Amino acid sequence: MAVLSKYFSDQDLAEIKEAVKQAESKTSGEIVPYFAEASHHYKEYAWQVAFLGGALGGFALFIQSQFVDSSWGEIPLIYAILYIWTGSLIGLVLGTALPILRKLFISNKMKSFYVNLRAKEAFLNEEVFRTKDRTGILIYISFFEKIVRVLPDVTISKIVPQSDWNEAVRLIIDGMKSGNKRAGIVASILFCGNLLTKYGVEIQKNDQNELSDEIRDGGTLL
Structure with missing residues (x-):
């Protein structure tokens, strides 16, 4: 429960569980909410932060040579190497330690790819089938990417058009944006039951x- 306890209170978790119970009281559908802190670690993007750090190091050297100590004339090669490599190293350390910096370089396409992959894995691991x-029905919530996927099993997917799940997704996204994740998840679960x-x-x-009514803990990859 490490990740869930980080983002939800015991009362939040109880209300989400009760929402699942209430939604399932009107239908034979089984709703499985699943919360992951992230769908991928994105550690490979730390190198892009390192490149940015190297560029900033080079820019800092240029500013110093032009405006702080203009007596340098030509910039010594050793100084250029020192500034650029120092900036790169700092960028690599910060990029590895701070996911928010890596996030600046991740395309929406890559975020969607990893969320889709992890959602399918969760569907199988939780035996939603x-x-x-x-x-x-799996409601997969990936907090770092702010992406939600609804994966219905075959019987449900034949009856309910995929486009009708958009409102369930929107309710959770709006809840995350407003800082009230619990309310968004509860509203989405009840909407799924009504749908x-x-x-x-x-x-x-x-x-x-x-299938049990508790929200599943997807752990952390960051």
Whole structure:
């Protein structure tokens, strides 16, 4: 529960669990919320921070030689190497230690790629497919990337158009942007329950709770 306890209070987690229970009380669908701090470590982008640090080191040397100590004349090669390598090393250390710096260089395409990959892994690892009528739904939330994916199992995907999950995604994204993650997740879960009811995924007489109601802890990769 390391990551969940970092971002949610016990009361938040209880309300999310209750929302799942309430949503599933009207449908045979099984809703599985999953919260990951990030979908990839992006450590390879620390090198781009290092390149930026080297460029800034070179720029600092230029400023010093032109405006601080103009008596240098030509910049000694050893100074150029020293400033650039020092800037690169500082950039590499900071880029490795601070994910927010790496994030500056990550394209939306790459973020989507890793989120999609990790969401599919979560679907399998959490065995969302393990329901009698294949009515599981994974709500995958990747906090670092601010990306949400809804992955319905085959029975649900045949009934509910993919475009109808956009509102479920929007509710969580808006919650993250406003600083109220719990409210966004709760609203999204309840919306999913209503959406399943709308499309006729009704609760069966012998319905059982096949997947637990707790939000899953996706851990951290940062």
